[in-house]
Amino acid sequence: MTRRSSPHRGGGPARRRALGGAFLVAALVAVCFASLAIGTADIPLHTVWHALTTFDPADPDHIAIVLKRLPRTLVGIAVGVALGLAGTLAQGITRNPLADPGILGISQGAALAVVAGIVVFGATQPAQYLWFAFAGACVAAVFVWSIASRGRDGATPVKLALAGAAVAAAFSSLASGVLIADRQALDTMRFWQVGSLAGRGFDVLLPALPAIVVGAVAALTLGRTLNLLALGDDTAAALGVRVGRSRLIGGVLVAVLAGAATAVAGPIAFLGLIVPHAVRILTGADYRWILAYSAPAAATLLVAADVVARVVARPGEVQVGIVVAVIGAPVFIALVRRGKAATL
Template sequence: MTTVEATGVTLDRLRRSRRGRVVWLAVVVLTLACACLLSVGLGTRAVGWGDILAGMSGTTETMAQAVVAVRVPRTVLAVLAGGALGLAGAVMQGVTRNPLADPGILGVNAGAAMAVVIGMAWFGMQTLGAFLWTAILGAGIAACFVYAIGSLGRGGATPLKLALAGAATSIAAASFTMATVLPRNDIAGGVRSWQIGGIGGASFDAILPCLPFLAIGLVLCLLSARSLNLLALGDDAAAGLGARVAWARGAAALGAVLLCGATTAICGPIGFVGLVVPHACRLLVGVDHRWLLPFSALTGGILLIIADVIGRIVARPSEMDVGIVTAFVGAPVFIWIVRQRRVRDL
């Protein structure tokens, strides 16, 4: 056995061992804590440790402390939104057995955004509660539509057909959304900024209504871990091992839709987090969804926090929305995944 082969075997054993996964879990949790501190302390205005402690305790006597008080809910939202998108991406990849699955690529985020814009333009929606229900409904309809279209023809819902159906749905939904917004100057400015995807202006008053939806989605997704492991073997094998395939796939998809819809309602459609994070986590803990799902949730929060911090720093004294930063990160990863699959298929 060569040195390279021995190294690969060692890394694979570490990835699959319980001790190795626990070590990686500690590393990820510590990284998330450090990212949160960076998010509170870094930005267009630098703050010191005393200002951070005072601002987090609610004191806002100085401008720096007031800045910290604003960044705290923003950091919390980044953790929640990134975790939701990372977890939803891992679940969608497991449900569809498609490594290219992502809430953005499969059109789920675009469907949620289109539903919210229609509600604003045609029905005068203004409350966050209405946005949440509408976004979840739109995300669910888009997910069902993409899966139905991708299932047509010979071979059923193949990864390629799902990706093509999702891309076509995203483009169509985005075009319809733009056509709805253009003649409405009263909502155009806010909608265009929201469509980019960002967490600026976050507040606990806006976050709290989302928590029940995120909590239910989280529970459904985590409970589906064993079923997703069985589905990875194929529908016939999963059924032979006692899984109720339709129910398992439906429950997991419902959890992912709740996470995507709630996140899109408050942050706008943020892409590529659900694509990048699960692939990175598989390098750490393997393909067992009982480990992959919680790791994806934690790592998604890290990615969105870091993307937000980068957006604040590179565009000083202004800010770059987090959706733009994740696109810069996710697009090369998407191309790499496609090239890897093409090489394997040759």
């Protein structure tokens, strides 16, 4: 009896993770096909398949799928992967279940830099926002780290969260003040500021893609380190982790991933916050699996939200950042009420 039941008990979490991974892959494929098929005019799935496999440049449906909807879908996948990993890293390095790139001030730093680009340098297109947003995210991360590092204990989780919240509030206030004083900048900024995939293509994605790929690969290697940090700084140090250095590396990766994602699609709230909590239901507390599952889960949620954004206000569409917030707020409240976000 013991020998039969022991493998069953040991295989339970592994089977759950395997089934969960298969479900995430299937869901991502499904929402990608939906993203290619659904828009201002719906296109049958068999036409989508033919456009991908035997592209006909004379067919207007094929042109719409390959030249318009496919780049937008790939942008959604890349931004979702970046934000899912950035949120997981932010929660891991701060040991704060409510941490995400927003609470660390990184998204607000990117937004403030874009405002500066619009007002000072006359930037008007998403492709022009890219480097401003990326630079602003990096500056915000350095600023938060320098504030949190002061004092005898260095950059502790509490100090990182407090410094990030203060920097986020300051940068957000500065950006709002500039926009209120400049009506033209406000009109240019308001569509980017809520987060959107509309009009985003390879011209915006390709410059940011190297940062997303390198940041994602590096983030996936930090699972063991985050597991040890979750035990507490003293225990992690006793097990050989260089705590300050590990937090610095994690913070840099959060800035790279969140900065690149924000540069491409604008600030998208809740995605990096709720996805790590949701995947913990499947993975447990092991950050190696949380990181691996958060990437496709966040991509699936963002692409699905973009599909919903095209449907709810036809013939126009709603910005995807609004849809993610509408979906994310009640989901996160439900997770908190069930106790899933109480601890890391």
